[in-house]
Amino acid sequence: MKGVLRQFLVVMERKIIDFEQGWEKIQIGITALKRKSECLHVPVLLAQHTIDIYTIVYRMCTQKSPNDFSWPLYQKYCETMEEHMNSTVLPALSEKRGDEYMLLRELVERWSNHKTFVKSVSLLFLYLDRFFIFRRSLLSLEEVGLGCFRDLVYNKLQCKIREAVLALVDREREGEDIDTKLMKQVLEFYVEIGEERYEEDFESFMLKDTASYYSCKASSWIQEGSIDDYLLKFEECLKKEKERVTHYLHFSSEPNLVKVVEHEFFFVHENQLLEKTHSEKQISLAPIAKIFKQRVTEEGGEDNKAINDQVASAKEQVLIRKVIELHEKYMVIECFQNHSTLFYKALKRAFERLCSKAVAGSDELLATFCDKIILKRWGSEVLSDEDIEKVVTFLAYISDEKYLFAEFYRKKLTLRLLLNRGVSDDHERSILTKLKQQHGGQFTFKMERMVTDLTLSRENQTSFKEYVANNHVAKPEIGLTVTLLTTGIWPSYKTFGINLPSEMVKCVEVFKEFYEKKTKGRKLTWIHSLGTCHVNGLFDQKPIELIVSTHQAVVLLLFNTRDKFSYIDIQTQLNVGHEDLVGLLHSLSCCKYKILTKEPATETVSRTDVFEFNSKFTARMCRIKIPLRHVDDRKKFIENVDKDRRYAIDAAIVKIMKGKKALGHQQLVSECVGQLSRMFKPDIKAIKIRIDDLITRDYLERDMENPNMFRYLA
Numbered sequence: 001m002k003g004v005l006r007q008f009l010v011v012m013e014r015k016i017i018d019f020e021q022g023w024e025k026i027q028i029g030i031t032a033l034k035r036k037s038e039c040l041h042v043p044v045l046l047a048q049h050t051i052d053i054y055t056i057v058y059r060m061c062t063q064k065s066p067n068d069f070s071w072p073l074y075q076k077y078c079e080t081m082e083e084h085m086n087s088t089v090l091p092a093l094s095e096k097r098g099d100e101y102m103l104l105r106e107l108v109e110r111w112s113n114h115k116t117f118v119k120s121v122s123l124l125f126l127y128l129d130r131f132f133i134f135r136r137s138l139l140s141l142e143e144v145g146l147g148c149f150r151d152l153v154y155n156k157l158q159c160k161i162r163e164a165v166l167a168l169v170d171r172e173r174e175g176e177d178i179d180t181k182l183m184k185q186v187l188e189f190y191v192e193i194g195e196e197r198y199e200e201d202f203e204s205f206m207l208k209d210t211a212s213y214y215s216c217k218a219s220s221w222i223q224e225g226s227i228d229d230y231l232l233k234f235e236e237c238l239k240k241e242k243e244r245v246t247h248y249l250h251f252s253s254e255p256n257l258v259k260v261v262e263h264e265f266f267f268v269h270e271n272q273l274l275e276k277t278h279s280e281k282q283i284s285l286a287p288i289a290k291i292f293k294q295r296v297t298e299e300g301g302e303d304n305k306a307i308n309d310q311v312a313s314a315k316e317q318v319l320i321r322k323v324i325e326l327h328e329k330y331m332v333i334e335c336f337q338n339h340s341t342l343f344y345k346a347l348k349r350a351f352e353r354l355c356s357k358a359v360a361g362s363d364e365l366l367a368t369f370c371d372k373i374i375l376k377r378w379g380s381e382v383l384s385d386e387d388i389e390k391v392v393t394f395l396a397y398i399s400d401e402k403y404l405f406a407e408f409y410r411k412k413l414t415l416r417l418l419l420n421r422g423v424s425d426d427h428e429r430s431i432l433t434k435l436k437q438q439h440g441g442q443f444t445f446k447m448e449r450m451v452t453d454l455t456l457s458r459e460n461q462t463s464f465k466e467y468v469a470n471n472h473v474a475k476p477e478i479g480l481t482v483t484l485l486t487t488g489i490w491p492s493y494k495t496f497g498i499n500l501p502s503e504m505v506k507c508v509e510v511f512k513e514f515y516e517k518k519t520k521g522r523k524l525t526w527i528h529s530l531g532t533c534h535v536n537g538l539f540d541q542k543p544i545e546l547i548v549s550t551h552q553a554v555v556l557l558l559f560n561t562r563d564k565f566s567y568i569d570i571q572t573q574l575n576v577g578h579e580d581l582v583g584l585l586h587s588l589s590c591c592k593y594k595i596l597t598k599e600p601a602t603e604t605v606s607r608t609d610v611f612e613f614n615s616k617f618t619a620r621m622c623r624i625k626i627p628l629r630h631v632d633d634r635k636k637f638i639e640n641v642d643k644d645r646r647y648a649i650d651a652a653i654v655k656i657m658k659g660k661k662a663l664g665h666q667q668l669v670s671e672c673v674g675q676l677s678r679m680f681k682p683d684i685k686a687i688k689i690r691i692d693d694l695i696t697r698d699y700l701e702r703d704m705e706n707p708n709m710f711r712y713l714a
Contacts, residue, residue: 019069022060023076029053030080030121037117038088050124058127070132077125081118081145085152089114093157100164101179107161108185111149111192118145150193158201161186165202166209172244173213184248191250203253207260210241214264222269234265407641410447411491417454418483418530425451449489457484467514474514476507487525492640495529496580499573501557504550537595541618546595547625555584556595559613567609578607585611587628593619595626645680649690652676654699657712665691665708 029049060069089110096102122129122141129141139147154161165186172178190198214237221233238261245254266273413428428451436444461481468475500508508526515524531550535557536543548556558565558573565573571581582605589596589611590603597614598605652675657663663671669687676682691710694700703709 016063016067017056017059019060019072022056022069023073025056026053026073026124027080029124033117033120033124034084034088037113037120053124054126057125061127061132070128073125073128074133074138077121077128077141078144078148080121081148082152084117085148089149090153090156093153097157097160100167101182103160103164104168104182104186107157108182108189110153111189114149115146118142121145146193150197154193162202162205166206169206169244170209170213173240180247187248187250198250199252203250203256206249206253207256210257210260211264214261215268218265218269222272227273230265234261237261237265406443406447407491410450413447413450414491417450419532425455446489449486453484453486453489457482460484463518464511464514468510474510476510477503478507480507480511482511485527493527493529495527496577497575498528498551498554499575500528500554503557504554537617539617540615542622544617544619544621545623547623549628551580551584552588552626552628555588559596563615564610564612567605567607567611570611583628585609587626591626593617593624593626645682645686646690648676648680649682649687650694653687653690653694654712657700657710660712662703662709662711665710668710 057073060067060073063069093103093106093110096106119142122145125141132138133140165183168178168183187198187202190202217233217237221230225233238258241257241261242254245251245257249257416428429448432444432447432451436448461483464480464482512524515522528550533548533550533553535546535548535553537546537556546556554574555570558570567581567585570576570585571578574581576584585596585598585605588594589598590605594614595617596611598612599610649672652672653668656668656671656675668691669684672687673682673684691700695702695710698713700710701713703711
């Protein structure tokens with residue numbers, strides 16, 4: 001008997017649901033949910049009824065064509081939502097147009113009810129939403145439902161809604177208490193239907209209304225009271241606008257709102273403010289200076305963002321010029337009587353912040369900018385020496401980085417002087433004079449000595465030529481030009497020992513003999529890493545003049561003895577460390593100009609490589625320069641600046657203690673900061689470290705009874 005019943009159930013087929021019949025049952029459920037969302041009396045919609053309606057929707061969507069009613073159901077859902085908006089929601093809101101509070105309360109309530117209604121109905125059509133709508137890439141049921149409210153209700157009443165909100169904002173500005181909770185709900189509604197709606201339909205109009213409101217108020221207040229009263233009212237208004245954002249406006253409105261208030265209070269009435277400033281003796285310009293600082297910082301940030309969007313090659317070219325133009329734009333003029341110092345400080349703080357955050361590495365960029373100006377080339381721009389003046393002035397506002405700038409500028413100056421790049425000494429001295437006038441003699445001392453060294457070195461070279469001409473025995477086999485540099489004045493460069501060929505050894509000996517006859521008690525230290533050699537390469541196609549460093553020339557001259565050397569042979573003959581030799585061989589065999597070929601032909605140099613003179617090498621030019629690998633020495637320059645600062649701190653402490661003999665810790669630190677602040681902003685921790693170091697070196701001692709008291713040891 002059980003087997004017969006099972007067979008009977010399998011044979012039964014599911015009955016087809018007609019569209020009109022199915023929609024009638026679905027509509028009963030939708031009507032119940034609609035009345036429920038309106039808080040009207042409705043018979044309880046049991047869970048079983050909801051499941052039955054869901055099942056009907058499911059079966060109507062899964063029946064075989066032509067009885068698949070997925071698309072008609074989607075259309076009916078849309079029509080139901082539109083009908084509900086036009087017959088119920090829109091009329092209810094239209095009735096409340098005359099009263100701001102009534103209209104906004106009705107809007108908030110209707111929007112909340114509608115969201116609940118859409119969510120409930122969407123659950124009945126869940127299968128339709130998950131499969132049919134997804135596959136057809138249609139708007140989801142929730143998007144359709146909420147979109148109907150926006151398109152059919154909000155779009156028709158948006159002017160009335162906005163006017164109601166702005167009217168309440170104005171009433172609050174006049175001192176009236178308003179329902180801030182309701183205002184927050186209304187403005188959240190704007191954001192929920194689309195954040196662009198908040199910005200375009202409300203915020204833009206609110207900012208215009210704010211500008212109009214404060215334009216009237218500011219015009220009246222500036223005529224009635226003093227500058228102090230005017231500034232106090234500005235601060236009070238600004239505080240209230242910020243509180244308004246906290247209470248109900250969207251947080252994104254705060255920056256724009258603050259700008260509008262500042263503009264109406266200060267920029268619109270700029271001339272009147274200046275007139276009242278001159279006419280009143282006691283004024284408080286701190287708020288204006290603060291706004292001035294914020295404006296410079298914001299504009300600098302905007303410029304930097306625009307620059308960062310450009311390609312890397314263009315970024316460096318534009319960056320410093322933009323910052324200098326911004327600085328020139330906001331240069332403080334003498335328009336605030338004795339209060340201009342306040343604005344200079346504000347400008348200084350703004351540019352310190354801009355350079356430390358937005359313009360990372362501004363010290364090196366400024367030095368490069370100066371170098372390009374001096375060499376008269378920067379992209380396609382034509383630059384004048386006035387740009388140097390602007391850089392010098394700008395340096396006053398980046399005091400923490402100007403000594404790093406000095407190191408980088410000194411590095412660029414070294415290259416200009418030693419490589420003879422066509423810049424006259426007078427030109428260099430005029431620039432250094434401008435830097436000296438702005439930042440003091442200590443800032444430019446080493447740079448001025450560098451230029452002097454070059455002048456004396458040229459005179460010395462003339463004497464050396466005369467010496468060689470009159471002494472045939474001492475005549476070197478190759479042409480020699482020696483530049484004498486004073487130790488400690490020029491930047492330190494990495495150098496390493498190398499076995500020079502006999503031709504170069506004789507040159508060194510000849511100059512040493514000449515120098516010892518001319519001077520007494522001076523020691524020569526040869527820095528071959530800065531030397532340049534012109535080597536004639538005899539290649540198969542044509543001879544080419546190679547401009548190389550002294551170290552590169554030493555490697556190349558080895559190949560005059562034989563055509564092929566192993567790495568180990570080269571290292572043994574030259575007595576050079578592995579890291580240094582790799583750099584030299586890489587520049588000659590792996591870069592653009594392959595004067596040497598190597599086996600294996602890889603892009604890296606190893607100890608097992610074999611090198612051979614490339615007799616087939618050729619180039620379009622008859623003279624080529626072969627550069628060494630670039631080394632990023634920014635870290636080294638920063639270390640040099642830190643080292644110089646340690647010496648400066650030591651000197652300041654010793655000078656103070658030599659005069660005072662005994663001094664407390666706090667007073668010593670304070671006086672040390674006072675002395676050094678003209679040079680740089682000293683770190684308190686660094687001063688404490690230097691005090692401990694001087695104690696260790698027996699310059700100072702701690703008092704036995706009071707550890708915070710120091711005594712100078714003669």
